[in-house]
Amino acid sequence: MFEGLDKTRKNILGGVENVLSVFTVIDDELFDELEEALILADIGVETSMSIIEELRTKAKKNRITDVESLKTLLIEEITEILKKDEEPLNLSSPSVMLVIGVNGVGKTTTIGKLTNKYKREGKKVVLAAADTFRAAAIDQLEIWANRNSVDIIKHQENSDPAAVIFDGIKAAKSRNADLLICDTAGRLHNKKNLMEELKKIYRVIEREYPEAHQEVLLVLDATTGQNALQQAKIFKEAANITGIVLTKLDGTAKGGIIIAIKNELNVPVRYIGVGEAIDDLQPFNAEEFSKALFGIKQ
Missing domain, CATH: 3.40.50.300 (P-loop containing nucleotide triphosphate hydrolases)
Known part of the structure; x- marks a missing residue:
């Protein structure tokens, strides 16, 4: 799976890291640029907007000021979406x-x-x-x-x-x-x-x-x-x-x-x-x- 997701990983992480490397402070412009990076990585407009909204809220609430911590927060946010309502597929017979x-x-x-x-x-x-x-x-x-x-x-x-x-x-x-x-x-x-x-x-x-x-x-x-x-x-x-x-x-x-x-x-x-x-x-x-x-x- 690690190898299979290589292109997607480069697309998402590459875009995010390009944005984060330019900024030293967390401000509105950073969030706007991150949102654009997520949209370009095929996460979709609606989902990208909701992820960034959550990031803004959590960053403010947790008083996050450094860019690297924001990346961790973004990874946690996306992982949460992927885990939501996860349930194993149980096929009974017949x-x-x-x-x-x-x-x-x-x-x-x-x-x-x-x-x-x-x-x-x-x-x-x-x-x-x-x-x-x-x-x-x-x-x-x-x-x-x-x-x-x-x-x-x-x-x-x-x-x-x-x-x-x-x-x-x-x-x-x-x-x-x-x-x-x-x-x-x-x-x-x-x-x-x-x-x-x-x-x-x-x-x-x-x-x-x-x-x-x-x-x-x-x-x-x-x-x-x-x-x-x-x-x-x-x-x-x-x-x-x-x-x-x-x-x-x-x-x-x-x-x-x-x-x-x-x-x-x-x-x-x-x-x-x-x-x-x-x-x-x-x-x-x-x-x-x-x-x-x-x-x-x-």
Whole structure:
């Protein structure tokens, strides 16, 4: 994780340290410059403003006068945001996991890596290829199913996604599966269609599998920065998101977006992708992430 966050760390810390190196006293201009540095590091306008507001208050309250102490305070503030509402993901058996997100964010790869993880933990996993709008999505999921030696339920391209979920549930029940992971289409250009499709899928799960624990994971691509936050807001309106997976963190300097996502959405970050390898999808741990983000070696 330390290596995976290298670009983001340089972007956030570099910007902050550039500002702090210029100032010897704590004043309004310093706070304004720090706010700009955070915005440029993809922490987002709203979140950057609220972090700086907290910093001003705490610096005044604690009578902080030296710049280095302000940096410590900033690190504590960001760590607090990352830790907020952190709770482990407990998947009871049986569980259904819907994986949503636009095309290209690494959704199918994430499902493959999650399948590998849960299978290694001894869970019996079944996959459902409910992203029926792209033949490539079905084929890609089948490759992952074969690689992980798990069953996949699929229909023809352009068939009804809810029908695939229906058959997936039947298969999960008959095979006594612990976990059914469903790939879904990620189309944002028509939010109404997306919402209707997800509602239909929810109805099928509630009717056919009421005993199953439900998780809805939204996959976001960290390299898209602020765009990922916008996607998350739209999906949150359309779906009952229970967790977020942030992919491609190792390839970007825009990983600061995770701070904005945590602060503005109040949805837990469940997994982060910090590399290409199958085990580079890691459960999100706020303490570890924060230390890696600020260059504190474990």
